[in-house]
Amino acid sequence: MNQAAEQVYAALLAIPAGRLCSYGDIAKLAGLPGRARWVGRLLSQLPTNSQLPWFRVINSQGKISFPPASSNYERQLRELIREGSAEASGKILWRQCRWP
């Protein structure tokens, strides 16, 4: 198994509920600074039944990286609302993640 991928998964699981994190942050935490795009591609390969909190990952603009019309967008937004990280209107409540 890819060591870097494991690090990314670990970083995802380390995101506290109610917190959001950017792709760049995840990449950095995984020991891959500047590989945000790779993280995005990795997440795109996750199965829909994955237990990983991929929905806590947004882009550096503090927005969901899906077209507002996509089912993925709605699914992610719903999860964020459930955790209090977003409003029903679609407004994202940016909570920057910081690790020790």
Added chain:
DNA sequence: GACTTGACGGAAT
């Protein structure tokens, strides 16, 4: 083996 693509980031303008 070369070219394109992508759930991005960051600097430059």
Added chain:
DNA sequence: TATTCCGCCAAGT
């Protein structure tokens, strides 16, 4: 503050 542009690198074609 908002856009535009370029760099990055693994996968897919």
